[in-house]
Amino acid sequence: xxxxxxxxxxxxxxxxxxxxxxxxxxxxxxxxxxxxxxxxxxxxxxxxxxxxxxxxxxxxxxxxxxxxxxxxxxxxxxxxxxxxxxxxxxxxxxxxxxxxxxxxxxxxxxxxxxxxxxxxxxxxxxxxxxxxxxxxxxxxxxxxxxxxxxxxxxxxxxxxxxxxxxxxxxxxxxxxxxxxxxxx
Amino acid sequence: xxxxxxxxxxxxxxxxxxxxxxxxxxxxxxxxxxxxxxxxxxxxxxxxxxxxxxxxxxxxxxxxxxxxxxxxxxxxxxxxxxxxxxxxxxxxxxxxxxxxxxxxxxxxxxxxxxxxxxxxxxxxxxxxxxxxxxxxxxxxxxxxxxxxxxxxxxxxxxxxxxxxxxxxxxxxxxxxxxxxxxxxxxxxxxxxxxxxxxxxxxxxxxxx
Numbered sequence: 014x015x016x017x018x019x020x021x022x023x024x025x026x027x028x029x030x031x032x033x034x035x036x037x038x039x040x041x042x043x044x045x046x047x048x049x050x051x052x053x054x055x056x057x058x059x060x061x062x063x064x065x066x067x068x069x070x071x072x073x074x075x076x077x078x079x080x081x082x083x084x085x086x087x088x089x090x091x092x093x094x095x096x097x098x099x100x101x102x103x104x105x106x107x108x109x110x111x112x113x114x115x116x117x118x119x120x121x122x123x124x125x126x127x128x129x130x131x132x133x134x135x136x137x138x139x140x141x142x143x144x145x146x147x148x149x150x151x152x153x154x155x156x157x158x159x160x161x162x163x164x165x166x167x168x169x170x171x172x173x174x175x176x177x178x179x180x181x182x183x184x185x186x187x188x189x190x191x192x193x194x195x196x197x
Numbered sequence: 198x199x200x201x202x203x204x205x206x207x208x209x210x211x212x213x214x215x216x217x218x219x220x221x222x223x224x225x226x227x228x229x230x231x232x233x234x235x236x237x238x239x240x241x242x243x244x245x246x247x248x249x250x251x252x253x254x255x256x257x258x259x260x261x262x263x264x265x266x267x268x269x270x271x272x273x274x275x276x277x278x279x280x281x282x283x284x285x286x287x288x289x290x291x292x293x294x295x296x297x298x299x300x301x302x303x304x305x306x307x308x309x310x311x312x313x314x315x316x317x318x319x320x321x322x323x324x325x326x327x328x329x330x331x332x333x334x335x336x337x338x339x340x341x342x343x344x345x346x347x348x349x350x351x352x353x354x355x356x357x358x359x360x361x362x363x364x365x366x367x368x369x370x371x372x373x374x375x376x377x378x379x380x381x382x383x384x385x386x387x388x389x390x391x392x393x394x395x396x397x398x399x400x401x402x403x404x405x
Contacts, residue, residue: 062359064400065340076243087269
C-alpha cells in the first residue's frame with residue numbers, strides 16, 4: 014500500500030498531465046493509466062478548467078449583429094494608395110525636419126564670426142579712444158591756441174616773457190616796498 | 198481530460214484546410230468568401246475581446262476593426278492554414294493597443310478606470326436584476342480576483358488556453374513564443390488556479 018502511495022503522481026505531475034500528458038515519463042504515464050486515484054485527480058482538475066471556459070462562454074453576451082465589412086469604404090480608398098500617400102507625407106516631413114536642422118545648425122558659425130568681428134571693431138574703437146585721451150592729457154589745448162599760450166614760441170626767453178607779462182605777486186610786493194620808502 | 202478538451206477544441210487540421218481554401222478565394226477577389234471567414238470566427242473573436250475588455254460595445258467595435266485589419270493584411274499571410282492564429286494575433290495586438298489608449302485616457306482623467314483589463318468592469322446587459330445577472334457578477338468577480346493574482350504572461354496564456362480554448366501550439370504561434378515557454382506559464386497559472394479555492398468551489402457548484 015505504502016509503495017503504491019509513494020508511486021502516486023505529485024501535484025506537479027498532475028498539472029503537467031493536464032497541460033500535456035506526453036511530457037510525463039513513460040512510467041508515470043503508465044501509472045496514470047492504471048491508478049484511478051491519480052486519474053481522478055487529474056480529470057477533476059481538467060474538468061474544472063473546462064467548466065471555467067464553458068461558464069465564461071455561457072455568461073458572455075453575443076454580438077448584437079453579424080459583422081460586415083464596409084466594402085464601399087474599403088474599395089473607395091485603396092489601402093495601397095493610402096499607404097503610399099502616408100509614406101510620402103512621412104518622407105516629406107522627415108526631409109523638412111532634416112532641412113530645418115541643417116538650417117538651424119548653420120547660423121551658429123556665422124553668429125560666432127559676427128561676434129568676433131564685433132569684438133575686433135570694439136577693440137579698435139577702444140584703442141582709438143585711449144589714444145585720444147592720452148593726447149588730450151599731453152596736449153589739452155587745440156593747436157590753434159598754442160600761439161596764444163606761448164608754448165609754440167620757443168626762441169623767446171623766460172626773462173623776456175616775465176618782463177612782458179607782469180607777475181601780479183611781484184607787482185604787489187614792489188608796490189609795498191615803494192609805500193614803505195615813501196612814508197618812512 | 199485531454200480527450201475531453203479535444204471535444205471542445207475545433208478539429209484544427211480539417212478547419213485549417215477549409216479555411217485555407219476560403220482565404221485563397223478571398224485573395225482571388227471573392228469578397229463573399231471573406232464573409233464566410235467572418236461567420237466562422239466572429240463569435241470566437243468577439244468573446245476573446247469581451248473577456249479582455251469587459252464591454253460589449255468595445256468588443257463589437259474592436260471585432261469589426263480586427264476583421265478590417267485582417268482583410269487589408271490578408272495578402273501578407275504566408276501559410277493560409279494559419280489564418281486562425283494569425284487572426285487571433287491581430288486581435289491580441291488590437292486589444293493591447295486599446296488597453297494602452299484606455300490607460301492613457303485614464304491617466305489624464307478622460308476615461309474610466311480599468312485596473313484589470315482582462316475581466317474587470319464586465320458589463321451586464323441582460324436581466325439587470327435577474328438571477329443571470331447575479332451569476333454573471335459573481336462569476337466574473339471571482340475570475341477577476343483570480344486573474345489579478347497572475348502575472349501578465351500567465352494571465353494571457355491561461356485565458357487563451359481555457360477561455361479562448363486554443364491549443365498550446367496556437368498560443369505559441371500567436372504570442373511568438375516556444376511551446377515549452379507557454380507550458381511553463383500555464384503550469385504556474387494552473388498551480389495558482391488550484392490554490393484558488395473560491396473559484397474552484399464556485400466551479401464545483403459548492404457556492405450557491
